[in-house]
Amino acid sequence: MDTIASFFSFITTPVSWIIVQFHSLYGAVFGESSGWAWGLSIVSLVILIRICLIPLFVKQIKATRAMQTLQPEMKKIQERYKNDKQRQSEEMMKLYKESGTNPLSSCLPILAQSPFFFALYHVLNTIAQGKTIGAMNSDLVASAQKAHIFGAPLASKFTDSASVIEQLDASVMDVRVVTVIMIVLMSLSQFFTQRQLMTKNVDTTVKTPFMQQQKMLMYVFPIIFAVFGINFPVGVLVYWLTTNVWTMGQQMYVIHNNPTPGSKAQAAYLERLSKKVERKGSVSGRGRRAIVKAIVAKGRDRNPAERKFINGLNKMGLAAQPDGTVVKSEKLAADQSQDGDTTHTGAAKRQQPKRQTKAQRQAAVKAEAEAAAENGEPQAGKPAADKSQGGATRAGGPGNGARSRAQSGRKGPQQRSKSSSKK
Template structure:
């Protein structure tokens, strides 16, 4: 970890400068050597970084949704060109280009945070070793080494030896209890963030391997953080726990205000929107109007949840407009009432016994037809007898009946072959 952190040493100066500026602010309130001053400085560093990364987070959401929509097409390409990997890759890149999707966009926030994360780790490792780094001079270094969060020094780790912990002025028990609690909270926040994404903000109508992959990551990521967390200093655990809580809150906002089409969250959102329109008779708020505008623009491509919302408006006598507003419409109400009418039921399939009994009754109800059938049968029988009475050609055995004719021959008496064909 120290080797990786040293690769990002070029950014340790700006990171240490930001921490010192926040420490000056909080030190005036809580005291320079307190854990509150240094801990809140790290928390403020996280908040500042995450605010700067909001555009990347928006791009991540769009990329993730596009990937979910493209999963059926991607699966079809894989099955069609499963024996030609090069053609498969070309078709995938063509699909990404046509839809404007970048698979790496979903990883941008994590990749953008990595330099700051490792730079902070490098700064805290230097504090634990008693070395000045960046803008942290000797007085600030002594102040940081004295700062404790619930009895654990900022630079202490779960796996530190008792001698190293005592050198930082703390007990091994306090350090391990505090770090263990923070590791559990960090892993739990990561699990909850991924879980609410899978259970609420995924299109349930699309069953693809991508969903199974995300479900596996829901359990794998917390385990990875738990294993790595025992080697993180307390200050880094504060950083990572803060960024997980920020991600969880940011995602909850997105799920509630801009859910994925076809997801459980969209159903809940449109139900709340319908209640709001029922109470006020109009769509309030630019975000809500934009939602209605997108649903109207879809036309026949709406999913079941969106069609249910439009039907709910129609039952209120309202029609959604292209600009996202709603207006009163008697036609919409009539269409809703017509759509809610009971559908014509298909006749039930009868059993074999009932069909046979029905056929027998039909035959009994039409005696004339039965007589006609009997007379037809008798005429056919008479004609067959006449054909049997005709003299048969000599030298040819009697054929008996038409059932004994060979396959491919006409039934009844055969026409004699022409002498040239004998």
């Protein structure tokens, strides 16, 4: 550890200086030797570091999602060149280059925090020994040694002997109870962070070894923190617990507002977005428009949740545009009404009695044809003329009726010949 501490010694001065500046601020409120003043100084250091690391966190998210997308292709390369490791690594590097993905990008936040972590560990370990370091003079070192959090000195560890802890004006029981509680909270926060990533924000449509590795890390990381945590000073446990809580909250925010495509979180997000669009009639916010834009650009490659979202917009008479906005689509609304949609336009069209009028007309023609057949008329297709001729038969007697039918019989072929000649 001394070798690692000396390697990161270049950053111990900036870290100690930041702690001193925050301590001067909180010391004016809680007292210079208060554990809260020094504890909040460490918490503020974590928040400042994590704010600076937000761009790296964004890169980590993009890299992780890109790696999930590439997993099927990577698996094909591994199977194709399983007997040629050199060719396999060459194809992997080619795939990373073509997709613009860097496997190390997912580790950037942890790697960037490492120097600060070891620098803080070295600072607190030096304070426990009563030595000055960086911006910490002898007065500040003495003040930090007296600082207790729930009865445990910031520089004490679970493995410290009773004599060392007594020199820091504390009891072994207090130190070990506080350190155990903080180690448990640190491990649980790490487990919950990894669990919500695996259960909510992983593309469930892709089954790859990457997912199995993430599941394994979900159980391995908490154990690692529990084992190494007993060798960390209380101040370092405060630092690591704070950064775990920050990571958990940051990840919850990302899962809620920018979930991984194909995940359960995306299905829940698109359902919420669909309700907002239905209520407002538009997509508000640059982040939401970016998500809708990405869904539109996918075309036929959309996953089930994305297709459900697009179909939901169509049922509302809206159409998603390539720029992420939505517009009203009268054509889509008309199509949905013809398919049985219960929109206002569809209801208006169903109220038109066109079919009923046609049925009545067919029934009337059929009735007239039956009436003509009862009267013995051969021209069932011309009921009006047949009725008039039938009336003449009844008025003029049987002879007149026969002559009328003969005439109508002669006229029928003439009319058919005329129509054929016209054609």
